Amino acid sequence: MLITLLTDFGTADGYVAELKGVLLSQAPGCQVIDLSHDIPAHEIDTARLAVARFWQRFPAATIHLVVVDPGVGSDRQAIVVMSEGRFLVGPDNGVLSPALLLPGAQVVSLPVPPDAAPTFHGRDVFAPAAAALARGELFESLGVPLADPVIRRTPEPVREDGGWLRGEVIVVDRFGNAVTNLHAVHGGDVRVGERNIPLRRTYADVESGEAVALIGSSGLVEIAVRDGSASYSLGLGRGTVVRIRDGVQDAMRR
Amino acid sequence: MLITLLTDFGTADGYVAELKGVLLSQAPGCQVIDLSHDIPAHEIDTARLAVARFWQRFPAATIHLVVVDPGVGSDRQAIVVMSEGRFLVGPDNGVLSPALLLPGAQVVSLPVPPDAAPTFHGRDVFAPAAAALARGELFESLGVPLADPVIRRTPEPVREDGGWLRGEVIVVDRFGNAVTNLHAVHGGDVRVGERNIPLRRTYADVESGEAVALIGSSGLVEIAVRDGSASYSLGLGRGTVVRIRDGVQDAMRR
C-alpha cells in the first residue's frame, strides 16, 4: 500500500520520523512516499495547491496523509476523504478541498483518542487512520460521516470592462514563477499593472532575462523570467493583480 | 528490512546519495527510510533529541543509521547498539545515548577498514555495517564489545527555593516552540524571567498571538505562541531559563 506524506514539519525535529515509525509499525509492509515536509509553517493554501497538483496522479487506493494543521487540538475535526478511489487523511481546515470538491467524495470525521497528544494529531490521529486504511480497514468504519467539511477555494477571476479578466497570483514557486488563477486556452494579452507580457509557449520563446507569460503545467497562466525570477524582477507576490484578454476560459474551479 | 537515515549532510552534495547507493547495493531489497538530512551541521544534541523521539516507534529489528559525526577520522569509535530489539549504527559521540541508556543495551565497536575515507565513515563504515545487519549478519559478529560508550544527557532541572524547579530550553522547533527539560503532569505556574505563562492543554486554549505553556508530544513542557513563534516573540533560545512550580515530576532521565 502506498502512503504519501505532505507536512509543514520540516524534518530536523524528529516529528516526521515519529509519524513514519507509527505508519511502519501499524501497517507493516506499506510504502511511505515523502512528497514534502517543506510546506511553510501553517500555510494551508500552499499545501492545498500542492494537493491539487498531485492527488489524482497516484494510483487508485493510494493514501495521502496531509498534515498542515495550525488548529491542532482545537475543535476542528480530523477527517478522511474518499474521492476518485483515493484516500486523503488530514485536518478539516480546507487543505483537502481539491478532493472534496469532486462529485461522489465522501468524508468521515475521526474520533480523537483521549491519550492523543493535543499538539500532535499527525502522529496520534492521522497516521493511525492512514495505517488502518493500509491494513484494509473499511473507510466507513473509521469514523462518522461529516456533512459539511471546510472548503477553501482559489479566488476566481473577475470580468472587467474591455474584455479583460482580472486575476491574481496565487503562488510563487521555487523558481520565482508566479502562478495565477487565470486559465487560458490560447494566445492573448497578459498585463501586470501597465506592463504587457507576451503570452508564449515556453521560457525559450523569449530572450534570457525577459519576462514571459505561459500556460503552466497545471493549465494556469504563469509569469516567468527566462533564466531568472519573475517574482524578484517584476515584484510579483501572492495577490498581485494580473489581467488577461482574449482566449480565456472560466477560471479553474477547484 | 527497514533502514532509517538521520544525518546532517543535507542532500545537494551527493553524500546521502552515495550512502544510499552503498545500502541498496550491499543489502538488496532493504527499504531505506529518510528521517532527516537537515540536522544542523555537527549538532549532536539536536540529532540526539530527534533520536529520543523516534527510535522506539519503529518496529523491532529496524536499523537506525545516524550520522552526525564531527569527529570523523579521529580516534572516536564507530559503534552499533542493540537495544529493545532495534539496532542503531553511528559514531560514539553520544548521539545514540537514548538507546544506550536503557537496561540491556549492548554495544560493539566497528573495525575501520584501511581503505575507508577518513572523512566519510557514513559511506565506508556505518552504511556497510547497517547493510550487514539487514542481510542478517549477527550483531555480535560486527565488532568487539565496547564497555564505556560516550553518553550525552539532557541537563536536569534544579530545585530552587519556594517550590520552583529551574529548567531550560533544550531545543527550539521549526514552529518556534521552545521545548524545555521540564516534565510536568498537571497544571502549574510557568515563568520565563519575570513573565508568567499560563500552562494549558493546547495552543487553541489561548488567543492568537498569546503565549502558552503546554505539555508537548514527548511529555516535556514547551512554550509556544499561538499562530506565531515563541522563540521570536519571547526571545527564547537553547539555554534560556524556564521555571515551573507545582505538579512537577522528576526531570526526564534520558
Added chain:
Amino acid sequence: MLITLLTDFGTADGYVAELKGVLLSQAPGCQVIDLSHDIPAHEIDTARLAVARFWQRFPAATIHLVVVDPGVGSDRQAIVVMSEGRFLVGPDNGVLSPALLLPGAQVVSLPVPPDAAPTFHGRDVFAPAAAALARGELFESLGVPLADPVIRRTPEPVREDGGWLRGEVIVVDRFGNAVTNLHAVHGGDVRVGERNIPLRRTYADVESGEAVALIGSSGLVEIAVRDGSASYSLGLGRGTVVRIRDGVQDAMRR
C-alpha cells in the same frame, strides 16, 4: 526496480509529488529513492558533480532520473544514457556527463509527446521514460540514437613553473569544505593565495579552528577548517585558485 530522483525542484510546490505519482502509476511496484531535490535552481554543474559521486554506487539496472533543466521546452534534447549497466534519464545539457564519458556509453534521444507541458518535461517526458525502463521496455526502443550528446567537464588544473599545479574550487559543500579539481596521492604543499595549508589525513589532524587540506572522499583535494567552515573563514568559493606541489596526479578527467 530502483528509480532514483535528483532535481532542483524543491518539494513544496508539488512538482516532485506529481513526478512520483507518474512513476508509481506507470511502473507499479518500483521503488522510488530520493537523492536530492535541493540542487540550487538551474545549477547544472552542482548536479553533475553529485551525479559523478553516486551513479555507479547503485546496483546494476538502477534508473537515475536527473532533472535540472533550465532549457526545458527549447530544442535541447531529452535523453536516456545506458552506461555500466545503469540507466540515466534527463536533459541533454551535460548533467549526465559522468556516465556519458565512460567507454561503451550509449545514448538515445526521447520523443516529446505533443501534449507534454513545455515547462515540465520531468513529469511528461523523463518520468514516463524512467517508468518504461522500470517496466522492462528496452533501452533501444525508447528513442533514436544520439551521436553527440552535450558534455560538461570539470576544468583541468594547469601546470605552472616551480612544480606547482594550479587548480580551483569546484564546489563548496554544506559544511563549508571547498572541494577542488586537484587530485593528490600523497603529501604536498597546498596554497591558497599566499597562505600555506597543511595537507593531512583528516580534520582531527589539526586543532579546532585551523585550516587543513585533505584528500576527500571522492579522491579530490579539499580545504576544510576543523569544526568550522573553510568557505567562510578563508573566503573560498567556486573558482577560487588553489595550488599544490608534489605528490600530484593528473587531474581527474571526468
